[in-house]
Amino acid sequence: MKKIILLSLVFVALLAGSCKKALNISSTRVVNEANFWNTLEDSRAALMGVYGLTRAALADNNGHWIYGDARMGNFDSPIRQDLKAIIKNDLNASYPVVNQLSNWTRFYAIINAANIFLERVPEVKANDQRYTQNNMDVDIAQVRFLRAYAYFYMVRIWGDVPFITSSRDGSFENRPRSSKEAILEFVQSEMLASAQVLPYRYSVNDVQQPGFYYNENEFRWNGALIRKLTAYGILTSVSAWQGKYTDVIKYANIVTTDAGKAGMGYTSTNFLTQRNGFFYDKRNEHLLAFGFVFGHQDASFTGNIESLVLAEPVVNKAIPDMFVPKDSILKIFRETNDGRFNIDTTGTTHSQAYFTNFLGRYPIFSKIKVMQDGSTDPTFRIYSSAIVVSRLEDITLLRAEAYAALGETTNAINDLNTIRRLRYNVDNKGQLNESASTFVEYNAIKNGPVLDAIFLERQKEFMGEGMHFYDQVRYNKIKQNNAKFMNLINTGGIYWPISRELINQNPLLVQNSYWK
Numbered sequence: 001m002k003k004i005i006l007l008s009l010v011f012v013a014l015l016a017g018s019c020k021k022a023l024n025i026s027s028t029r030v031v032n033e034a035n036f037w038n039t040l041e042d043s044r045a046a047l048m049g050v051y052g053l054t055r056a057a058l059a060d061n062n063g064h065w066i067y068g069d070a071r072m073g074n075f076d077s078p079i080r081q082d083l084k085a086i087i088k089n090d091l092n093a094s095y096p097v098v099n100q101l102s103n104w105t106r107f108y109a110i111i112n113a114a115n116i117f118l119e120r121v122p123e124v125k126a127n128d129q130r131y132t133q134n135n136m137d138v139d140i141a142q143v144r145f146l147r148a149y150a151y152f153y154m155v156r157i158w159g160d161v162p163f164i165t166s167s168r169d170g171s172f173e174n175r176p177r178s179s180k181e182a183i184l185e186f187v188q189s190e191m192l193a194s195a196q197v198l199p200y201r202y203s204v205n206d207v208q209q210p211g212f213y214y215n216e217n218e219f220r221w222n223g224a225l226i227r228k229l230t231a232y233g234i235l236t237s238v239s240a241w242q243g244k245y246t247d248v249i250k251y252a253n254i255v256t257t258d259a260g261k262a263g264m265g266y267t268s269t270n271f272l273t274q275r276n277g278f279f280y281d282k283r284n285e286h287l288l289a290f291g292f293v294f295g296h297q298d299a300s301f302t303g304n305i306e307s308l309v310l311a312e313p314v315v316n317k318a319i320p321d322m323f324v325p326k327d328s329i330l331k332i333f334r335e336t337n338d339g340r341f342n343i344d345t346t347g348t349t350h351s352q353a354y355f356t357n358f359l360g361r362y363p364i365f366s367k368i369k370v371m372q373d374g375s376t377d378p379t380f381r382i383y384s385s386a387i388v389v390s391r392l393e394d395i396t397l398l399r400a401e402a403y404a405a406l407g408e409t410t411n412a413i414n415d416l417n418t419i420r421r422l423r424y425n426v427d428n429k430g431q432l433n434e435s436a437s438t439f440v441e442y443n444a445i446k447n448g449p450v451l452d453a454i455f456l457e458r459q460k461e462f463m464g465e466g467m468h469f470y471d472q473v474r475y476n477k478i479k480q481n482n483a484k485f486m487n488l489i490n491t492g493g494i495y496w497p498i499s500r501e502l503i504n505q506n507p508l509l510v511q512n513s514y515w516k
């Protein structure tokens with residue numbers, strides 16, 4: 001592949017990143033790199049291209065939710081056999097979606113774009129006096145983070161993956177897989193280096209990013225770009241995946257202590273589930289997210305959780321592709337004052353913030369339901385919700401997990417109760433009252449062992465946010481009392497198979513042993 005900048009591909013990735021064919025579109029508007037890397041506008045276009053490719057990789061074939069929520073999770077599928085196979089962990093099944101999600105090419109598109117950026121952006125500094133050293137440093141920090149995040153994402157899916165940190169003039173030469181442990185050490189190092197350079201916010205005269213970033217005010221960038229606490233927040237997740245729980249506490253402490261500097265806070269149940277609430281647009285509360293902003297013409301018919309889970313009466317669709325069965329809902333949401341969903345002993349539903357049509361054939365998972373601009377024609381199936389990767393509640397519960405794993409039970413309970421105060425707020429009349437004194441603290445007799453209670457809280461809180469499968473892996477690594485799941489961990493069954501197409505193209509690749 002010639003090393004080129006595909007400007008129209010960036011445009012497609014930014015405006016229609018969810019389309020599964022986005023990376024295959026041929027462009028007639030190609031700018032050779034001899035005419036690029038000359039101006040500040042070139043650096044901005046290339047930076048936004050890396051963001052666009054990252055969003056496209058997560059949205060492609062609804063992968064973010066199929067990897068994290070569908071696989072061995074809470075959801076079932078009424079009619080889609082490909083989703084049924086993934087739910088059952090039958091990843092050798094011959095379905096186009098399974099085959100395409102087994103292919104990591106879209107993540108290496110991110111990595112190659114990042115490598116080219118890191119190699120060539122100093123040329124902009126040399127050619128355009130408007131492009132300051134600070135601007136370049138902050139740009140580089142974002143791109144280093146995005147490259148590291150792509151590797152972290154792949155390691156959780158495939159385990160060992162090829163490791164590439166240079167563009168090699170744009171040629172994708174065959175490489176063997178590298179150790180996932182070594183790659184995660186690289187990820188941690190890169191994210192930590194990025195965190196030390198990035199600002200808390202952009203265009204607010206942060207000491208690490210003074211003035212207007214790319215001549216835009218803060219409202220253009222709020223919640224849209226990688227920030228200091230983004231890096232520390234994802235470092236918290238990386239450390240949890242590695243089992244480095246002292247690091248989890250260290251990085252989580254930075255995020256929770258400095259959240260106010262980034263304009264972040266915890267989210268009320270009402271705001272979390274409103275159509276024009278937390279998942280709408282781009283927000284500082286999104287620790288890491290990739291937006292489909294309706295006002296930027298980013299809305300899409302696919303590549304959002306809604307396209308999988310919404311149906312009548314929420315949108316004009318007869319049957320959802322995925323739903324949470326009633327018996328699973330009742331098993332998960334057992335507490336009668338849970339503001340996300342609860343049902344009393346008489347069978348009467350009170351709060352249905354997470355579900356619509358519970359008494360119908362298919363309960364509709366409607367926690368996330370951003371149609372169009374969040375206010376007009378709520379039944380029309382074009383979606384603009386952000387892909388939210390992490391938020392403050394995630395970091396707090398990861399720290400609770402770390403405290404519990406290290407035997408610091410009191411601290412674990414304190415963090416767990418921080419989240420419970422936000423969610424257990426339905427009064428004795430079944431009404432959501434977020435200032436009511438109906439908060440129920442964690443109780444070992446009622447809620448079981450603290451680690452179990454923490455992971456149950458994560459299961460509730462982040463349903464539909466692409467986290468559940470990875471949570472199951474970490475939980476079982478700690479508990480080690482589920483023989484079937486431990487066998488998956490020990491034999492590599494937690495990873496996806498590598499696409500046969502990739503193995504045919506590259507003889508140095510070896511299939512994950514579980515899927516041979």
